[in-house]
Amino acid sequence: MRDRRPDPSVDCHLLHVDMDAFYASVMLRDRPDLVDVPVIVGGGHRGVVLSPNYRAREYGVRSAMPMTRARRACPQAVVIAPDHDTFSVVSSSVMEVFRRVTPLVEVVSLDEAFLDVSGATRRLGSPREVAEQIRSTVHDEQRITCSVGVAGSISVAKLASRCAKPDGVVVVPPERVTGFLHPREVGDLYGVGEKTAEALNRLGLFTVGDIAHTPLRILQRALGAATGSHLHDLAWGDDRRSLTPRHGTEEPDKSMGADETFARDTDDREVILRELLRLSSKVGSRLRTAHVAGRTVTIRVRFADFTTITRSRTLSEATDVTREIHQSATRLYDALGLQRARVRLVGVRVEGLAPRETVERQLVLGEREHGWSDADRAMDRATSRFGAAAVRPASLLT
Numbered sequence: 115m116r117d118r119r120p121d122p123s124v125d126c127h128l129l130h131v132d133m134d135a136f137y138a139s140v141m142l143r144d145r146p147d148l149v150d151v152p153v154i155v156g157g158g159h160r161g162v163v164l165s166p167n168y169r170a171r172e173y174g175v176r177s178a179m180p181m182t183r184a185r186r187a188c189p190q191a192v193v194i195a196p197d198h199d200t201f202s203v204v205s206s207s208v209m210e211v212f213r214r215v216t217p218l219v220e221v222v223s224l225d226e227a228f229l230d231v232s233g234a235t236r237r238l239g240s241p242r243e244v245a246e247q248i249r250s251t252v253h254d255e256q257r258i259t260c261s262v263g264v265a266g267s268i269s270v271a272k273l274a275s276r277c278a279k280p281d282g283v284v285v286v287p288p289e290r291v292t293g294f295l296h297p298r299e300v301g302d303l304y305g306v307g308e309k310t311a312e313a314l315n316r317l318g319l320f321t322v323g324d325i326a327h328t329p330l331r332i333l334q335r336a337l338g339a340a341t342g343s344h345l346h347d348l349a350w351g352d353d354r355r356s357l358t359p360r361h362g363t364e365e366p367d368k369s370m371g372a373d374e375t376f377a378r379d380t381d382d383r384e385v386i387l388r389e390l391l392r393l394s395s396k397v398g399s400r401l402r403t404a405h406v407a408g409r410t411v412t413i414r415v416r417f418a419d420f421t422t423i424t425r426s427r428t429l430s431e432a433t434d435v436t437r438e439i440h441q442s443a444t445r446l447y448d449a450l451g452l453q454r455a456r457v458r459l460v461g462v463r464v465e466g467l468a469p470r471e472t473v474e475r476q477l478v479l480g481e482r483e484h485g486w487s488d489a490d491r492a493m494d495r496a497t498s499r500f501g502a503a504a505v506r507p508a509s510l511l512t
Contacts, residue, residue: 373461
């Protein structure tokens with residue numbers, strides 16, 4: 115017999131979709147042998163954790179934790195190096211799933227977005243049904259899972275998706291908002307960071323309900339008029355912010371970069387330049403995937419004593435060519451004139467990005483018809499089909 119009870123999600127037109135342990139899930143798609151094993155996706159021995167899977171989280175491993183600490187917490191974990199190019203491709207595919215549902219998509223990061231599905235319910239069903247369809251499609255197409263919060267406001271939808279993890283849906287209809295919010299810790303409110311939470315705790319406020327029942331003037335006096343009023347509104351589920359759609363035609367990110375911490379401090383120029391080449395290749399690939407190019411190349415160098423310096427060079431033309439990025443990075447490093455200085459970390463970044471189709475390259479007399487740009491794109495096609503290790507510069511084979 116058909117359930118005739120009203121769907122509690124009918125008045126909840128905002129969804130927050132968050133991939134479950136996104137980076138770890140993507141890296142484990144083709145590793146069924148590691149499904150039940152603690153896995154950490156991150157940098158080298160002295161890097162940081164990008165993402166642990168849920169088994170590793172049971173041991174206290176968290177994103178952004180130093181790798182040495184994560185290894186102590188879970189010594190049996192398998193550590194996998196991240197593949198940022200694959201992350202970008204999967205993220206783009208997931209966001210395309212969202213946009214097939216509604217054009218009103220606000221991308222927050224590679225692995226999460228807000229959706230306004232008010233215009234899709236007649237075609238696809240209630241917001242809860244839309245959420246389930248999104249979860250099913252993402253799983254079928256990308257072989258990863260996501261969690262969805264369904265509510266009438268951005269802040270409540272964000273918290274609901276957190277409560278839905280992993281691989282679930284939580285609906286918070288308007289009449290249940292205060293009951294959902296008030297028992298929770300103050301740090302659970304969307305936008306409340308560690309310092310604000312500490313300030314609230316010093317006032318004796320530990321739950322969202324405590325904030326809601328504190329006179330507004332006290333909150334304003336302690337936290338400032340704007341922050342006090344905002345938190346008081348959020349505690350009662352009153353979030354007036356509207357979703358701001360972000361589409362692929364918008365202005366691109368202003369920069370793209372990558373860095374690497376060496377397993378051991380080194381003063382070997384060849385080792386450092388080889389790492390700069392690897393990072394330049396990674397950044398160039400990301401630029402081409404995003405169809406952007408940039409004019410300013412920046413390197414970052416961190417020494418054994420943690421002193422960090424940056425140097426930049428602005429090119430005459432924007433580029434997404436790996437060779438040009440690496441040549442600039444090499445010149446910047448050599449210009450430092452380092453003598454036996456031991457290096458802990460190096461990074462490469464390209465800034466001042468613009469859509470690739472708006473960049474005009476000046477032809478050079480005698481230049482080959484097919485140059486390094488064509489070689490890069492041929493490599494991109496090969497790696498997208500056969501994996502990141504299929505083609506690489508010869509100096510990176512060692």
